[in-house]
Amino acid sequence: MSRPAGNTRLKAARVAAGYNSQQALADAMTGAAKDLGIRGLSVGVRQVRRWESSTPPWPQPDCQRVLTHLLGQGIESLGFTAPWKSDAQQPDPVRRDLVVGTFAAAGLAAVPKQVSASVQPASAGADFEAVTRSHRRLYWTVAPATLHPAVLAHAALGCALLPETSFKTRRTVAAALAESYLLAGRIEFFDMRQPDAASETLLRALQAAGEADDPLLGSAVLAHSAFIPAWEGLRDKAEERMLAARTYARRGPASVEFLAWLYAVEAECETRCGNTRTALRLIRQGEEVLAAGSEHSTPSWMDWFSPVRLAAFKGNTQLQAGHLPQARETLLRVIEELPRGADKQRTVVYGDLAAVEASAGNPEEACEYAFRALDQLTMTWYATGMDRVREVRRALTPWQHERCVRDLDDRLYGWGTTVSALMR
Known part of the structure; x- marks a missing residue:
């Protein structure tokens, strides 16, 4: 029985370029990466052997860049098949599932099994991007x-x-696709509380960002993915993802807003893991970065952060640290400065203010802010905001026989609120 020939295209290109062994190509790639300004890329002979196998995995973006630089051919001409294609004799099932798995489960259209011979006009990119941009704006309402x-x-x-x-x-198209997956992942995690689905969706976003060779989009996806383990108290995993996010951010022209947001995300992760002192230090670093300024502009797709939202992160961290007067002052200022359309954030801030008053032993004031959060939730649902209200109700247990707390229970567990929460 004959053995599979493997990826003969890559092997032929390697030999033609003067690399007579797999080890020679691996060494050349590691050296060329430094010349191309790619930090930390080290390729071993095992990796080259996998690429020359009969089922070569799709190389990571940095590896693609170095391979095409050294061998002078496009990545698909070297025998590789993108994850969303299935025209190879034996496609990699794991990578293919990562790209199209949820569509089959959701009853949505999957990627075609055969690559179309047609070529889309240049306008297709702008048209696809326009819909992505519209979804971005619609998210808030x-x-x-x-x-x-x-x-x-x-x-x-x-x-x-x-x-x-x-x-x-x-x-x-790839950049807009990455943004769409990022938006879907944010909805799944923050709005629908589906962390497992969000994890898979964000992985697809990262793959698409790699195809677009957009390091800032990649950084944004990685930072969002850090929330998932942080919510479970898995600090090491969250820290690793934030390290990756910062590495990607260094590769692009990151604005001060983007860098400050990375500090805010890391602070949120530390707060969730009980390290409020570290979190407050990170918030201060974010404030310093914003004050320093930069010539780089913030990407248009980054519409979820601003200086006032950094203050909202700060207020929550001060609350968790037990700095109640400071938290109250910070959060009240945030409520005053939040722009129109920031209804989801407003719900969270009202919930945090309610938590401040509950911790300070002021049940009536806590219930008042909780009512405001619930009023906002009837107009704009946000699972994260509802979580804040529920946390406040648990903190009000010592006063559960007070009239204000009973009124909150009537509102929190009314027919409409209860059915709405269960449906979502």
Whole structure:
């Protein structure tokens, strides 16, 4: 029985370029990475052997860049098949599942099994990006359960378009696809409380950002993914993802807002893991970065952060640290400065103010802020905001026979609120 020939295209290109062994190519890639300004890339002979196997895995973006630089051919000409394609004789099932698995489960369109011979015009990139941009704006007003399937369906379209695009259009589609997956992941985690689904979706976002070769998008995806282990108290895993996020941010022209947001995310992760002192130090570093300024502009897709939102992070951390007067002052200032349209953030801040008053032994004031949060939730649902209200109710247990707390229970467990929460 004959053995599989393996990836003969890569092997032929390697030999033609003067690298007579797999080890020689591995060494050349490690050296070339430094010349190209790629830090920390080290390629071993085992990796080259896998690439030359009969089922070569899709190389990471940095490896693609070095391979095409050394061998002078496009990555697909070297025998590799993108994860969203299935025209190879034996496609990698793990990578393919990462890209299209949720569409089959959700009953949505999957990526075509055969690569289309047609080529999309340059306008396809702008058209696809325009819908992504609209979804970004709709996130702040449309119910998560309504928007989420539309965003996933749009991402499925992006997966189908990618094989039919090239050059600048391909990068435009890939970047918009990464943003769509990022938005879907944010909805799943923050609005719907589905961390497992969010984890898979954010991995797809990272793959798409790699295809776009957009390090800032990659950094944003990695930072969002750090929330998931942090919410479970897994500090080491969250810290590793934040390290990766900062590494990617150094590769792009990161604005001060972007860098300050990374500090805020890391502070939130530390707070969730009980390290409020470290978190407050990180918040201060974020404030210093914002004050320093920069010539780089913030990406248009980063519409979830601003100086006032950094203050909201700070107020929550002060609350968790037990610095109640400072937390109250910070959060009241945030409420005054939040812009119109920041309804989801407003719900969270009201919840934090209620928690401040509960911790200070002021049940009536705590209930008043909790009522305001619930009023906001009836207009704009946000699972994170509802979590804050529930945490406040648990903190009010010592006063559960007080009239104000009973009124809160009537509101919290009314027919509409209870059914709405269970549906979501």
